[in-house]
Every structure is written in structure tokens, then in C-alpha cells.
Amino acid sequence: MTRHVDVLIIGAGLSGIGMACHLTREQTGRSYAILERRSAIGGTWDLFRYPGIRSDSDMYTFGYGFRPWIGTKVLADGPHIRQYIEDTAAEYGVTDHIRFGRKVTTARWSTEAGLWTVEALDEQTGSIEVYTSNFLVGCTGYYDYDKGYRPEFPGEADFGGQIVHPQHWPADLDYRGKRVVVIGSGATAITLIPAMSDDAAHITMLQRSPTYITALPADDPVAVGMKLTRVPAKVAYKMGRARNIALQRASFQLSRTNPAMAKKLLLGAVRMQVGKTIDMRHFTPSYNPWDQRLCVVPNGDLFKVLRSGRASIVTDRIEKFIETGIRLESGEELPADVVISATGLTVQMLGGATLEVDGEPVVTRERVAYKGALLSGIPNAMVVLGYTNASWTLKADLAAEYFCRLLNHMKANGFDQVVAAAQDGDRSEDSLMGGALTSGYIQRGDAVMPRQGTRGPWKVINNYFRDRTLLRKGPIEDGVLAFRASNTATGSGERPMADTRIA
Structure with a gap:
């Protein structure tokens, strides 16, 4: 049976979940369904279960x-974020539209039929x-849920302990009283270190190169103050959101226009946190601030657990793994x-699903x-990808709003197909996230x-x-989007679509 x-x-x-809510909020009048491979709502926040998992953007x-x-927390932990997404879905009646345990394998577009045909594997029954x-x-994010990036380490077969990737954290992992080494210097590593330090005998962060790190208060002092003075929650939220959007943008702009000043400010703040006994080379990257995401x-x-010695x-x-641990190039x-x-x-991309347009495979x-x-x-497709230099959801919300505007415009004008038609010179060699x-x-x-x-609406500037x-x-x-109306009686007429095989 085919479902439509x-x-x-x-x-x-x-x-x-955000996209589904917007379809209702913007009164698109469109029916929808969500195919979710996992057995629960939450995506990333349902998958990752390592100690201390939290957002790396303000809430x-x-x-x-x-x-x-x-709430007043600047950053929130994974379970609370997952609950927030579930509650949002329930509030907008989204949950009943989700079919869990469905892995999308193929999506094929037909211009003649004006339809996408999608095949999904029911992973419980094995049926298609x-x-x-x-x-x-596509709201699958941009990474593979089945496997994280895990390089092969020389000699790891000789190691007598256990090697774990945070993306697949064993529920029964017991590290109490054990010596733990975390390889990496990104958001996951700096979250794991303090979260595991109370139970581990000692925990070491082994990094090939440092990352810029900044400290924020656990509770937003302005939000706490407004709560104490009984400022209405909606007013406090609007003020806090506007302030933090501006601060995110200002931080990024300073790093781009005056990287030396940004570097000085970030490293000065770290020095104040770690004190004089910890070598600052561990916190001084070779690149400029915001060339990579700030942690x-x-x-x-x-910084507290580093000062404590835990x-x-x-x-x-790494030179190689040995039976008792890791030997470094320094010896x-x-x-x-x-x-x-x-x-x-x-x-x-798209959870690994393959795409076809009129019988031609799509190379993203x-x-x-x-x-x-x-x-x-x-045609008739979009991919939601959030910001790399600010909160993911800021862009996801805007993309969903735009999609709903597009749907409503098409309905009002009798259009049923749309495609973005790139011209020669529009395509750069930078990836969507690489600029x-x-x-x-x-x-x-x-x-x-x-x-x-390279120009206009094709250029991604993350602003x-x-x-x-x-x-x-x-x-x-x-002038960039091409529309088609199968029924020209509306008076809008038919606007020929560009050759969809041309990138």
C-alpha cells in the first residue's frame, strides 16, 4: 500500500519537529508525515547518551x-533538551504524524507526475x-548515525583495556576507579572530562591540537534577575534571545575582523580560569578564533577539574597503543x-538515502x-541545515518559515512545482559549511x-x-526560482522549469 x-x-x-510545527503555525493547510528511523523523538538528543551531554549553544x-x-540555565543537558522537543511535538499534535523505525533508503522525483516516491525500510519487520x-x-542533520568518525590507531589490538566512541556509549560502561584517556579536544571531550572526573581514578584529555574554549555562567544572571523581579516570562525570553543573538554575531564578527584581539580576549579569560600552574600551550590553537567552532x-x-588535579x-x-595505554610521539x-x-x-546527507530526479541519480x-x-x-524539496557559527535552531526556524511562505505562495498562485535554477558562475568550490x-x-x-x-541567494554567509x-x-x-502550474486556469499561467539535471 502506498501512503500519500x-x-x-x-x-x-x-x-x-520544528518543521512540522511551522506547517501548522503558518496555516499551510498541507498534510504531512514524518519518517523517523529511531524509536523515539529527539534525533541527536536521543542518540547521544554519554556522561554530561549538553548543548553547546545557549538555550x-x-x-x-x-x-x-x-528556565535560567545557559546550557541544558541532553535529557532536558530531548524532553523539550517531545513536549513541543505533543503541544502541536505532531507525535501522531510520526512513523518510527522507518529508514528512508530512496527518494525519486518525477516531474511528469509531480510527485516524490519514497521507499522506507521498516527495520522491525524488514518490509519496504x-x-x-x-x-x-530532509531534516536528518549532516552526520551518520550508524558510525562516528573513528580512526584506526596503530597497535590498538594490543591494548588491554576498552575503546569507546561517544556516539555509541555502552550503557553498562563502568569507569569507576579507572584511568581514562579521552582522545580529542572538541565539545564532546571537554564535556566528558568534568562529567567523568568524580568517578574515574584520573582522566586525561589527549589532544593533537587545542581548541578555543570559553566559560559561561551555568545560570544566566540577567535571566535570574528578571525572574526575581517577576518580569513576564515571554518578555524575559524575547530580551534574552535578542541579546544572545547579537552577542553570537558580535563574537563571530570580531573574530573575523580582528582575530588578534579576539584571540587575546579568549586566552586571557582562560588564563584567569586555569591559573599560573597550567601550561597555556594546551589552550592556544594554531588557527584563529572561529576558524573552528568555539567550545x-x-x-x-x-578548568575546575584541571586545577583540582583530578x-x-x-x-x-599518538605513536601507538600498548597493552597498558598509549605511547606518544614524545616518548x-x-x-x-x-x-x-x-x-x-x-x-x-539525508541519512544515507539515495536521490533521483527523473531517473537521474543526484550527487549532492x-x-x-x-x-x-x-x-x-x-524540485519540491529542501534540506534543513542549521548554523555552524551560531545556534543550529536559529537557521532551522528561518528555513521552516521560508518553506511555509513558499508553500502558501504556490497555493495562492496555482503552482505545484518549484525548483531553484542555478546558472553558470553560481557554483563555488566551497561546501555549504566550508566557507x-x-x-x-x-x-x-x-x-x-x-x-x-558565489553570489546573491546562492551565497551562504551564516548571518x-x-x-x-x-x-x-x-x-x-x-528570478531564480522556476515554477510550474499543472492547472493554468488560475490565471497565473505556467512558467517553464529549468532543466533539473543541471546543477
Whole structure:
């Protein structure tokens, strides 16, 4: 049996639930369904279960713009974020539209039929289900849920302990009284160190190169003050959200325009946290601030455990694993019972599903992103990808709002197909996420990530203020989008679509 909806959403995480809510909020009148591979809502926040997992963006901006995060915590832990997403889905009646345990394998577009045909594997029964839709929305994020990035370490077969990747944290992992080494210096590593330090005999962060780290208060002092003075929650939320959006943008802009000043401020703040006994080379990257994502620690928890001696940082390279731990290129040996490979993500688009347009396979790397949402030459489809230099949800919300505007415009004008048509010179060699950051996972993902453009709506600049105007108020018919109406009796006429095989 084939099931049909107007809009088919892939993924019931932060982006997918937000998109479904917007379809209702913006009164699109479109039916929808969500296909979710996992057995629960939450996406990333349902998958990752390692100790201390939390957001690395403030909750004023990481929460949905239409449903305020109520509370004073600057960063929130994984279980609370997952609950927030579930509660949002319940409030907007989204949960009943989700089909869990469905892995999308193939999506095929037919211009003649004006439909997407999607095949999904029911992982419980092994059967294939078929769905059709007028529109397809990818809300799967950009990494592979089945496997994280896990390099093969020389000699690891000789290691007598256990090697764990945070993406697949064993529920029964017992590290009490054991020596733990965490390989990596990103957000996961700096979260694990303080979270595990109370139970481990000692925990060491082994990094090849440092990351810029900044401390934030666990509780927002302004939010606490407004709560004490009984400022209405909605007013406090709007003020806090506007302030934090501005601060995020200012931090990024300072790093781009005056990297030396940004570096001085960040490292000065770290020096105040760690004191004079800890070598600052462990916190001094070779790159400029915001060439890679800035890591945030609440109440300086990482710095506290380093000062206490329960944790330490080593900056070196691995020569090989030995039975009792890791031997470094410097000759030093790190004893370990448990090694955690916090080495990052494997980038993947659309959860690994294959795409076809009129019988032609789609290579996502050859496509150009339009307004950071649509992909050139792929009709009636969008991919939701959040910001790399600010909270993910800020962009996800804007993309969903834009998609709803587009749907309503098409309905009002009798259009049933739309495609972003790129021209010669619109496509750059930078990936959609590669123009701003140089992180390892972004470089590794270059082979599958869509390109960003060289000009106009094709150029991705990761600027919330610019995108807010472009996506909320910019003209829908801007000479780039091509529309088709199967029924020209509305008076709008038919506008020929560009050849969808051209990136």
C-alpha cells in the first residue's frame, strides 16, 4: 500500500519537529508525515547518551523561536533538551504524524507526475513501505548515525583495556576507579572530562591540537534577575534571545575582523580560569578564533577539574597503543584502562538515502544551496541545515518559515512545482559549511556536502540578521526560482522549469 501526504519530512529531531510545527503555525493547510528511523523523538538528543551531554549553544537561541525555553540555565543537558522537543511535538499534535523505525533508503522525483516516491525500510519487520508526497524535506542533520568518525590507531589490538566512541556509549560502561584517556579536544571531550572526573581514578584529555574554549555562567544572571523581579516570562525570553543573538554575531564578527584581539580576549579569560600552574600551550590553537567552532564550558567546570588535579591535558600525537595505554610521539606513556575516542562525526546527507530526479541519480556535492535551504535542480524539496557559527535552531526556524511562505505562495498562485535554477558562475568550490569553518568533520564531509554559491541567494554567509530579512521578507519570485502550474486556469499561467539535471 502506498501512503500519500502533501509534505514528507525525514527525521523527527530538533529540525523535523520544528518543521512540522511551522506547517501548522503558518496555516499551510498541507498534510504531512514524518519518517523517523529511531524509536523515539529527539534525533541527536536521543542518540547521544554519554556522561554530561549538553548543548553547546545557549538555550535562549537553541530553543524554538515559537516556543520559549523556560528556565535560567545557559546550557541544558541532553535529557532536558530531548524532553523539550517531545513536549513541543505533543503541544502541536505532531507525535501522531510520526512513523518510527522507518529508514528512508530512496527518494525519486518525477516531474511528469509531480510527485516524490519514497521507499522506507521498516527495520522491525524488514518490509519496504512506499510513500508519495508533493514535497520532501530532509531534516536528518549532516552526520551518520550508524558510525562516528573513528580512526584506526596503530597497535590498538594490543591494548588491554576498552575503546569507546561517544556516539555509541555502552550503557553498562563502568569507569569507576579507572584511568581514562579521552582522545580529542572538541565539545564532546571537554564535556566528558568534568562529567567523568568524580568517578574515574584520573582522566586525561589527549589532544593533537587545542581548541578555543570559553566559560559561561551555568545560570544566566540577567535571566535570574528578571525572574526575581517577576518580569513576564515571554518578555524575559524575547530580551534574552535578542541579546544572545547579537552577542553570537558580535563574537563571530570580531573574530573575523580582528582575530588578534579576539584571540587575546579568549586566552586571557582562560588564563584567569586555569591559573599560573597550567601550561597555556594546551589552550592556544594554531588557527584563529572561529576558524573552528568555539567550545563553551558552564561555570568553567573543565578548568575546575584541571586545577583540582583530578584531570589533566596532554598535547601530543599518538605513536601507538600498548597493552597498558598509549605511547606518544614524545616518548611519554599514558596509562589507561578506558580510552574514549571523541574524534568526531562522519558526514552524511539525508541519512544515507539515495536521490533521483527523473531517473537521474543526484550527487549532492554537485548541487548548489539556494538561500541555504533548497538545492539547485531538485524540485519540491529542501534540506534543513542549521548554523555552524551560531545556534543550529536559529537557521532551522528561518528555513521552516521560508518553506511555509513558499508553500502558501504556490497555493495562492496555482503552482505545484518549484525548483531553484542555478546558472553558470553560481557554483563555488566551497561546501555549504566550508566557507566559515575549517573543522576536521567539515573537511572530511566535503565529498558529500552541497556547494555554496558565489553570489546573491546562492551565497551562504551564516548571518542570522541577513537571513532573517532574506527568508522572512525577501520576494518569493526573485528570478531564480522556476515554477510550474499543472492547472493554468488560475490565471497565473505556467512558467517553464529549468532543466533539473543541471546543477
